[in-house]
Amino acid sequence: MADWHAITSEYASTQDIRNNSVNMVIDWLAAGLDPGKSTLFVQSAVKEHAELFLLLSMITPLAWLQRNPTYKEMQAELSSKDLSTFGFLGYPVLQAADIIMYKAYGVPVGVDQLPHIELTREIARRFNYIYQKEVFPVPEPLLTSVPKLLGIDGRKMSKSYENSIYLSDRGKELSQKVASMFTDPQRMRKKDPGDPDICNVFTFHGLYSSAEDVAEINQACRVAGIGCIDCKKMLAARVEEALAPVHKRMDYYQRNVQEIYDIIANGNKQATAIARATLAEVRDAVKI
Numbered sequence: 158m159a160d161w162h163a164i165t166s167e168y169a170s171t172q173d174i175r176n177n178s179v180n181m182v183i184d185w186l187a188a189g190l191d192p193g194k195s196t197l198f199v200q201s202a203v204k205e206h207a208e209l210f211l212l213l214s215m216i217t218p219l220a221w222l223q224r225n226p227t228y229k230e231m232q233a234e235l236s237s238k239d240l241s242t243f244g245f246l247g248y249p250v251l252q253a254a255d256i257i258m259y260k261a262y263g264v265p266v267g268v269d270q271l272p273h274i275e276l277t278r279e280i281a282r283r284f285n286y287i288y289q290k291e292v293f294p295v296p297e298p299l300l301t302s303v304p305k306l307l308g309i310d311g312r313k314m315s316k317s318y319e320n321s322i323y324l325s326d327r328g329k330e331l332s333q334k335v336a337s338m339f340t341d342p343q344r345m346r347k348k349d350p351g352d353p354d355i356c357n358v359f360t361f362h363g364l365y366s367s368a369e370d371v372a373e374i375n376q377a378c379r380v381a382g383i384g385c386i387d388c389k390k391m392l393a394a395r396v397e398e399a400l401a402p403v404h405k406r407m408d409y410y411q412r413n414v415q416e417i418y419d420i421i422a423n424g425n426k427q428a429t430a431i432a433r434a435t436l437a438e439v440r441d442a443v444k445i
Contacts, residue, residue: 158182158421159200159255161207165248166231166238166317182417184324187407198424200255205432209254210247212443216283217250225249226272235317253277257293258432265299267306269313274298288442292435303364307357311339327397327404335393340385347384358385358392365395 158178164171182197190197200206222228223246232240256264256277264274274296281293307313308320315321322334340358344351353359353375362371370391377383410417 158198159252161200161251162248165242165245166235166240168242168244169238179414179417179421180325182421183407183410186410186417186420187403188324189403192420192424196424196427197420198428199421202421202425203428203432205429205436206251206254206258208436209258209432209439210251212439213254213280213284214247214250216287217247217280221276221279222246222249225276227269230313231317234312249273249276250280253280256296257281258435259428260294260435261296262294263299264296265301268300268304271298284442290438290442292438292442303360306360306364307339309334309338309357311342311357322396324400324403325407327400331397331400332393335389335396336386338389340388341378344385347386348381350381351378351385353378358388361392361396362388365392365399370395 158181160174160178163174163177167174178199185195185197186192227249228246231245252273253276256274257280264277266274278295281295285291285293308315308318309322310318310320312318312320322331326334335358338358338361341351341353341356343349356378359371359374359378362374366374374383374388374391378388
């Protein structure tokens, strides 16, 4: 749970960060993560992340951070917030520390995070080169068959943009979000043929609908055989159906929050043990 990262843009309103961390773990467990296989921990509970971030910041060229496309994009999108801070500029370095601390060989991400993974790769290589020791593997990005899901407004899906569909969304709230999703911008009327390849709703169908339904929607959309409203109603039903078991597990953990605290405490201990071992190698390489 990257609570330090949350502060980079929400430094003026931190009152919900602790509760958000707990809710994030509930989401993960509800989605199927197994704490017996996955170490779930709070970033700020493992202080070694801060030390590695500091050491990596010493060797990271400023130009690498300034050319980061996400940095410019979020500054433009969140113009109501003052993001001209060192923390916001340098958060990809902290992200790099999060990754290479555990010597990851692969990182599951969406395509919007590829520049960050590339920066992490460059930082890992630079550290190994400067200190002449292969401390860190150079991680590879791991993309799924649907590597990018846009928000309901067609922009990057982000809590900061208030355009996200959450795992916890259900019923009327879920239906309303799906109903408001942007579709093919060139299809103005139901009788107009559409292009599923540029429709975000169709992308979601690829995740939640059967292969047969996806093929049928694809063909029908191109010949105006199905309207966007009906297509969205089908999607809402499929998403609701797919998330039903997730919501059942979510309800269980919300009634048994102590289990969440125990999982986090155990994860913090496991992560700290690994991080301390890594920092010992880093300190030896840097000679401090």
